[in-house]
Amino acid sequence: MIKKKYFTIFVLAFLLVGGNRVPFPANIPVEHFSYFQYPTDVLGFKDAKEGAEITPEGFIFTGYTEIIFMYGPSLSYFPLRKHYWLEDEYLPIHHWIYSIDGVEYKFEAFSSPIDLDPDRNLIIYMRIKVTNKTEKTKKAWLAVGTRYQPGESEGPGRYSPYRHRFRRPATPEIKGMYTQEGEKFNPDWKFKFEKNYLLRNGKILFVYSSNAKPILFSYPGYKTEKSTEFLQPVVPSSPAGIVLFSEKLSPGESIDVNLKIPYTPVLPYSMEAQYILKSFYEAEKERVKNFWNQLISQGMQIELPENKPVYVYKTSLIYDLIARDKMGDDYIQKVNEFQYDAFWLRDSSYIVRSYDLGGYHDIAKQCLEFFFRWQRPDGNFVSQGGQFDGWGQTLWAFGQHYRLTHDRKFAEKALKAIMKAADWLEIEMKKDPLGIMPVTTPGDNEAIKGGHITGHNFWALAGLKNAFIMADEMGKKEEALRLKKLYKKLRKNFLRVLNRTLKRTGNYIPPALDVAGGQDWGNLLAVYPEEILPPFHPAVTETLRRTRKKYREGLMTYGDMKYLHHYLTMKNTETEVIRGEQERVLEEFYSILAHTSSTQAGFEFSIHPWADRDFHANLTPHGWFAAKYRNLLRDMLIREQGRELHLMSVISPAWVRQGDRIAVKDAPTYFGRISYSIVFDEGGASIRLESRYFKKPERIGIHLPYFVEFVKADRGKLKGRILFVKPSIKLIRIKWRIKKDIPFYSFENEVKKLIRKYND
Numbered sequence: 044m045i046k047k048k049y050f051t052i053f054v055l056a057f058l059l060v061g062g063n064r065v066p067f068p069a070n071i072p073v074e075h076f077s078y079f080q081y082p083t084d085v086l087g088f089k090d091a092k093e094g095a096e097i098t099p100e101g102f103i104f105t106g107y108t109e110i111i112f113m114y115g116p117s118l119s120y121f122p123l124r125k126h127y128w129l130e131d132e133y134l135p136i137h138h139w140i141y142s143i144d145g146v147e148y149k150f151e152a153f154s155s156p157i158d159l160d161p162d163r164n165l166i167i168y169m170r171i172k173v174t175n176k177t178e179k180t181k182k183a184w185l186a187v188g189t190r191y192q193p194g195e196s197e198g199p200g201r202y203s204p205y206r207h208r209f210r211r212p213a214t215p216e217i218k219g220m221y222t223q224e225g226e227k228f229n230p231d232w233k234f235k236f237e238k239n240y241l242l243r244n245g246k247i248l249f250v251y252s253s254n255a256k257p258i259l260f261s262y263p264g265y266k267t268e269k270s271t272e273f274l275q276p277v278v279p280s281s282p283a284g285i286v287l288f289s290e291k292l293s294p295g296e297s298i299d300v301n302l303k304i305p306y307t308p309v310l311p312y313s314m315e316a317q318y319i320l321k322s323f324y325e326a327e328k329e330r331v332k333n334f335w336n337q338l339i340s341q342g343m344q345i346e347l348p349e350n351k352p353v354y355v356y357k358t359s360l361i362y363d364l365i366a367r368d369k370m371g372d373d374y375i376q377k378v379n380e381f382q383y384d385a386f387w388l389r390d391s392s393y394i395v396r397s398y399d400l401g402g403y404h405d406i407a408k409q410c411l412e413f414f415f416r417w418q419r420p421d422g423n424f425v426s427q428g429g430q431f432d433g434w435g436q437t438l439w440a441f442g443q444h445y446r447l448t449h450d451r452k453f454a455e456k457a458l459k460a461i462m463k464a465a466d467w468l469e470i471e472m473k474k475d476p477l478g479i480m481p482v483t484t485p486g487d488n489e490a491i492k493g494g495h496i497t498g499h500n501f502w503a504l505a506g507l508k509n510a511f512i513m514a515d516e517m518g519k520k521e522e523a524l525r526l527k528k529l530y531k532k533l534r535k536n537f538l539r540v541l542n543r544t545l546k547r548t549g550n551y552i553p554p555a556l557d558v559a560g561g562q563d564w565g566n567l568l569a570v571y572p573e574e575i576l577p578p579f580h581p582a583v584t585e586t587l588r589r590t591r592k593k594y595r596e597g598l599m600t601y602g603d604m605k606y607l608h609h610y611l612t613m614k615n616t617e618t619e620v621i622r623g624e625q626e627r628v629l630e631e632f633y634s635i636l637a638h639t640s641s642t643q644a645g646f647e648f649s650i651h652p653w654a655d656r657d658f659h660a661n662l663t664p665h666g667w668f669a670a671k672y673r674n675l676l677r678d679m680l681i682r683e684q685g686r687e688l689h690l691m692s693v694i695s696p697a698w699v700r701q702g703d704r705i706a707v708k709d710a711p712t713y714f715g716r717i718s719y720s721i722v723f724d725e726g727g728a729s730i731r732l733e734s735r736y737f738k739k740p741e742r743i744g745i746h747l748p749y750f751v752e753f754v755k756a757d758r759g760k761l762k763g764r765i766l767f768v769k770p771s772i773k774l775i776r777i778k779w780r781i782k783k784d785i786p787f788y789s790f791e792n793e794v795k796k797l798i799r800k801y802n803d
Contacts, residue, residue: 087365090161094380106225175292188285209381232275246308358643359669388433397670422467435502442509478536494558498565505573595652597634
């Protein structure tokens, strides 16, 4: 999802900033490696309406203010975060650290709404430990204050921190949509220190430890008095309300600074303020940890010998839940709390399926209820003008939910909407000269004006396929027959047009069927998420070949190869999983992981290959990346293919050393809940399966890794590189030999390779 106005901003920003290659910082542990030069993170909570940004410098940016930090006797701003990570590497409790002039400043921050209730104000809790790391007594300074936002030209060299903040107050994308809460700058704001908090116009901006000293600066335009009251400087980037912590520290001695920041400022004598003032950092932190760990434990579990893939899997769930808003009775799935603080059918359909595949069916259903709001009177599903892929994506998401849950009550409601949507498509196909999805200008992604968008047709077919399967399984034979006939008609017409196009393009599937140019996007969906063309169709093979040529740094590019695109890559990767191209999948899988942050966040686009690793205003974390990554890792380990269940489609050589174990627990599938574990030894692997089928697969396919030579198995029949067994099998023993001189893929190797290429 790339909005035109943001695309223009990103292009202009690059022209101003330049694209020189920037080396990675030294001495950062591999497990805390971060790809981004200017990292941003989110402080939020499941279903909370808002989220605060941790800026590249470690400041806290909300819709109302920016909490800033300074160090040393001259009160300098802290530099960019280089070494930062999460609690236990996956929980949303953020850590970052600076070592400056022998003093260590260790930051820790998390957020939770009052009483963990997402309808109440979000509170940000921070603790900063300042430690003397020298062998002599040393005075340490730490200052905390506010400003509305940074200046546009502030920072060393050409760095402008202003471009790494979300814009506020956010502009509504759609009439009636909920947007980021905030407040415009006002030069007449009045500040006051009272007790141990800072007030702005009588409301608390932040609460600080009692061992601090307020500082009253004098600026041009300031009105300063001997009291603790003062006016806002006329410049939005000017600091206001500074408190200073300064102490002489013996060698190894530390001081702790605690802060509590309400996202929405509160009156000091309100119930909210009393909760904030009485709350304790450690107690709130423990509640937050327990909340997220309990939630994660409720879904499908993945266990691998390599930590990074699992950490990204877990944290991606958290990022998507933070991006979801509860507004009254509505659960609105957004992409993040920053520049994409709105609703898109296309993003949300992927995210909802990620919830369903992860076993969070109640959460998925809550999100899907909001989809019904976007059906127009004519039956079309549209969340943004011209984006008709939403029609197919909605039907696909509805059908997927039913196939994984068999929720009859939901399906009854969904089928009514689907039949109304079918009315729209039948009318449009009759009007359209090609008999397919109508001409449109989506404005996003394919970046084409007025054409038959290839991906819109792939999505319509994927939606219809899931719709008629759902109707048939419900026993709605009349509706199923009508939907299946519509699917066949659309597919026939589409393939006729596509085949003419392929003759013109040399078997490359283009973004639009009848308009030249455009960006690769939905045209990469011929095989996944639903098989419209056979996996080895010549057009699929040629499209993969041509788009792979556009890869840079191991990722797909966008904008005529100007930018890396993180999650666009996975459209190809999922197809390669189905095609059995294991090495290619692993190459892309580890490139995807190596381009995340040390807080397991993925990005969208706008980063130039081999340049400054700057995503500009396209801030992380990105929820669509998170969902697609979770779905990819799941499909590598367990997936459906027609009436078959496939296991171990792609596993890494880093996971199969002697004594290693892979486990998947409680994985929802079209056939029921599946669990399996694999233990590797010197001569092969032992596989245990547990199943709770509501519909048995015809057979189970166990894929042999590319790096082994098959010897024998005590069950099943080998066909090519897949061992097929009966669905009733509980235990399988496979013997193999590890091949010599095989490429060894791992996260650590990929990171070292990327660092070497950037730093050489």
